[in-house]
Amino acid sequence: MKSLDNCLIVGAGMAGLMAAHRLQAEGVKVTLLDKGRGVGGRLATRWADSETGAKAYFDHGAQFFTVRDARFQRFVNEWRNGGLVREWSRGFPAALHSANDDGHPRYCGVAGMNAIARHLAQGLDVRLSAQVKRLSHDDALWQAELTTGEKVAANALILTPPVPQSLTLLDDVLAQWPAATREALAEIAYDPCFAVLATLAGPSGLPAPGALQLQREPIAWIADNHRKGISPDVHTLTIHAGPEFTRTHWETPYDEVAQLLLDAAREWTPAPVQSWQVHRWRYSQPQRLYPEPCLLMTAPLPVALAGDGFGAARVEGAALSGLAAAEALLAYANI
Ligand SMILES: Cc1cc2nc3c(=O)[nH]c(=O)nc-3n(C[C@H](O)[C@H](O)[C@H](O)COP(=O)(O)OP(=O)(O)OC[C@H]3O[C@@H](n4cnc5c(N)ncnc54)[C@H](O)[C@@H]3O)c2cc1C
Incomplete structure (x- = not known):
């Protein structure tokens, strides 16, 4: 033994x-x-003080998750019954005024994706x-x-x-x-990803469920964290750049990266952008497993x-x- x-x-x-x-x-x-x-790695939620003093929240890594395996489904059912996660949608459109409901639930953390990790860390010796x-x-x-x-x-x-x-x-x-x-x-190789986290003075132009899965360049994903329910007091956006944009601009100063991506997002940001942060994920999602x-x-x-x-x-x-x-x-x- x-x-x-x-x-x-x-x-x-x-x-x-x-x-x-x-x-x-x-x-x-x-x-x-x-x-x-903190715990969670790429299950990441960030907060910032907004201009009004209210807290602005952003999921800036994983945005949602799906379940295919029965074993994982049992964990998710437990989290759902405990109020930790909820179904966010059954698909995200790739453009305004289109739908993409494939019937397959997309779950998110009720208080942000990082809350799932904080829940799992209870009772463990984490340094x-x-x-x-x-x-x-x-x-x-x-x-x-x-x-x-x-x-x-x-x-x-x-x-x-x-x-x-x-x-x-x-x-x-x-x-x-x-x-x-x-x-x-x-x-085993991963795509890099820039995340721009923006605070808006008013609602975004993203309709329910509050995100577009564009899967293109320069923006691959854009989500409204207020509509998602994790930023109740402040309108905030998470913008994920595509891998090509991120590779090209890896060394570009953050203010330039933010400007380029916020310009590209203008059609979904009718309200003025009050502040922004940039996060650079060197390893976002694996492309070769x-x-x-x-x-x-x-x-x-x-x-x-x-x-x-x-x-x-x-x-x-x-x-x-x-x-x-x-x-x-x-x-x-x-x-
Ligand atoms: C921008 C982005 C968007 C995503 N969107 C989605 C999505 O919508 N849906 C989905 O299902 N998945 C998504 N993902 C992927 C998902 O987040 C990951 O697949 C998953 O969280 C990976 O978990 P992990 O435990 O394997 O790795 P990680 O979460 O990366 O955990 C690894 C941990 O190791 C720690 N670490 C690294 N090196 C050291 C060291 N030397 N010493 C100590 N600690 C170390 C890190 O701090 C980290 O906490 C996304 C990821 C990113 C970045």
């Missing part, structure tokens, strides 16, 4: 949080390390502002060295950052893995790689990947 007394999970996004719950339920001691100031700089090991233990110099050890590891970031941490270990595995991991829901390597010590780069993309893919990583470790340890 192999030892799985404790497990370190790097990343407290959807994948890491789901993995932690699954392991903790089997009596494994779990510690999550996240470099962010925030804890950026792992390096991973090393001896015969029995992994050791994570944080940028603060602190070291944390455990006998198993789950890595959930976007894969290029996980590979950087594994640098010292990768050479011991088969070349085909390294190549498959190196192929690892074919399995996780990758478990057992030499030199057990480590599972997980996240939305494995199996299926998006929020649901990340959740199922986290569960798969936990279960792969439990099976390895015969638990």
Whole structure:
């Protein structure tokens, strides 16, 4: 019987949080390390003070999620019954005055997408502002060295950052893995995405349900967070740029990026823009995935790689990947 007394999970996004719950339920001691100031990773909600002093809220990463898997549906049903999530729509149009109802529910967090992560983090040992700089090991233990110099050890590891970031941490270990595995991991690639978060002086021109899934350049997505219900007191917009625009303007100053995207959004912003912020997602959504829901390597010590780069993309893919990583470790340890 192999030892799985404790497990370190790097990343407290959807994948890491789901993995932690699954392991903790089997009596494994779990510690999550996240470099962010809060949990959730790309399940991100931001707030700002508006000109009136009221708080303006924005979902600036994942906007909604869908459910295909019966197992994930059970979690979502529970969240829905508890008032954490709600159905937002059954599709988003690609243009004004058109409809796109495919009958498939799109869910969102009632108080923003990040609230789902904060709910999942309850009862877990999560260390925030804890950026792992390096991973090393001896015969029995992994050791994570944080940028603060602190070291944390455990006998198993789950890595959930976007894969290029996980590979950087594994640098010292990768050479011991088969070349085909390294190549498959190196192929996982993500699109970058600029998010512009704008506060408006009045309502946007976006009709119900409050978002357009344009899937084009320069704007791929635009959502009204007030209509969505997460910014009750202030009209706010989330604009996501397409991957081509984002790549082209990656080094462009933020005020120029904001201007270009707000100009492109003018037909949906009849009210003046009062303020804006720009967020740059280097890894937004994977375009090339690892074919399995996780990758478990057992030499030199057990480590599972997980996240939305494995199996299926998006929020649901990340959740199922986290569960798969936990279960792969439990099976390895015969638990
Ligand atoms: C702009 C945008 C729009 C999106 N829209 C949708 C959508 O509408 N629907 C949908 O289903 N999905 C959407 N997604 C994708 C969805 O957000 C992700 O698939 C999902 O949240 C990924 O979860 P994860 O746990 O795999 O990764 P993450 O959420 O990225 O979690 C990884 C965590 O690892 C942490 N981390 C990284 N490196 C380190 C380190 N060295 N030390 C410590 N911690 C570290 C990070 O801080 C992060 O919290 C969108 C994403 C973006 C960015």
